Amino acid sequence: MKRRRVLLCVLAAALPLAAQRPAAKENARAQRGLNSKLVDELVLANHILAANGVLDAYGHVSVRDDRNPNHFLLARHMAAGLVTPDDIIEYDFDSNAVGVDASTGYTERFIHGGIYKARPDVMSVVHFHAPEVIPFGVTSVPLQPVFHMAGFLGEGVPIFDIRKAAGETDMLIRNVALGQALAASLASKPAVLLRGHGAVVVAPALHVVAGRAYYMTANARLQAQAIQLGAGKVTYLDPEEARKSAAQDGFERAWALWKQTVMAK
Template sequence: MLSNAPAGTGEVPLQQRSPERDAMVAEIVLASRILAREGIVDSFGHVSARHPDRRDHYLMPRTRAAELVTPEDVLVFDREDVLVSATQARIFAERSIHGAIYRARPDVQAICHHHAPAMMPFCTSDAALVPVFHLGATMGATVPLWDSQDEFGDTNLIVSTQAQGDSLARALGANWTVLMRGHGATVAGRSLREMTFRAIYGARNAEVQLKAAQLGAVRRLTAAEAVSAAEFNLTPFAMDRAWEQWTRHVDTPRPF
């Protein structure tokens, strides 16, 4: 396991805390608790963020329900998904999802994998998930569906290898949300707050679309509307307002 930065790099040693790392860990905990309260994750699902001091590493909690995550639970993994932190804790096999997307997308700073109930009908049918209202557009104008069956045949549907993670990352492409056939969804963002916003309103978009379909033909946003609405709603003007409200309803992690 790596415990120190390479000589001469100027990077912060991996076992050394920094104000930036502590702040990122606290925000991972908050995002995990918010997503649990909003019904996006339950006993299953997980949140991660790129390491602020070492861009080729990421931070992710040990195996634990998101609502219960504490700062002490957040561990360090390298770009190959190898555990760097000194711990005997159980770790998520599906860290392969996170590592693959960080390797493929330098712009991605945070990821959530979840099984929100509203998303599941779109993971188990041929119906496409499309933006139908302005806040829902933050999930992305296009939401692809990844089917593990295409490359890997019959599996337990858990993304537990780098090959599977890389395949999922290719399906995500330049988008922000990807559905996983028979499993759930993975959401990326340029920050933890943005990822949280995309995950929550992506699930709410799915709820609205399902209800609209019961009334008749679904009227989706145009591609230009979806892009414009997402750009507006992912500004601090909107995201900070939502984050302030969401954090009022969860316990703020104590300093560690």
């Protein structure tokens, strides 16, 4: 009997790790009641945004829970490029973790809760610190679309100044009140800049928010170059051009390319 148990242990250990993991992960997710397909898409969005330099060791992407619109899914406190399905946590609008220890969550999870509560149209949120966008939050130069891929910026990009909401802070959105203040600053726009900190982009789908975050970052880089090259004289998309070009691109093609690229690694 004892020999048989030892033999079974040896056989289990001899199985390739990859062969053991998928079933275990699937069971863990099923036990938590999460939609595995949505979790996988969120993990993919984390890897895509990390691979494209929008997210680095910091920043995060979330999606509204398709089983409960009053909840959202977000990874635990970790770099986006390292996120796995087991790292996804369910939150309520106050950014309280559902069924797990809240201390494992991102400090700035309140960004997501505040926006999902204020904006029923929003299905996905990205918060990032890409260096390209920072200058537009700390100067009087508004971020505007310089090319058609960023037409959505034509709606205007507000700047959230945390000092006006909470005085002198460490700049982080670390409670429900700050999340609500940020959501009020975003209002009905697709993006908001955080002074001396970064940006937040929202969208009606994960692939759209990934596209917007990527092209907002590209636009910031290009706009700074155009201002330098043109000694401040830049021809931006006019409001109608911005509106028409924004309506054209759901970023499906970009998502398909990024997905294949990330999964091939």
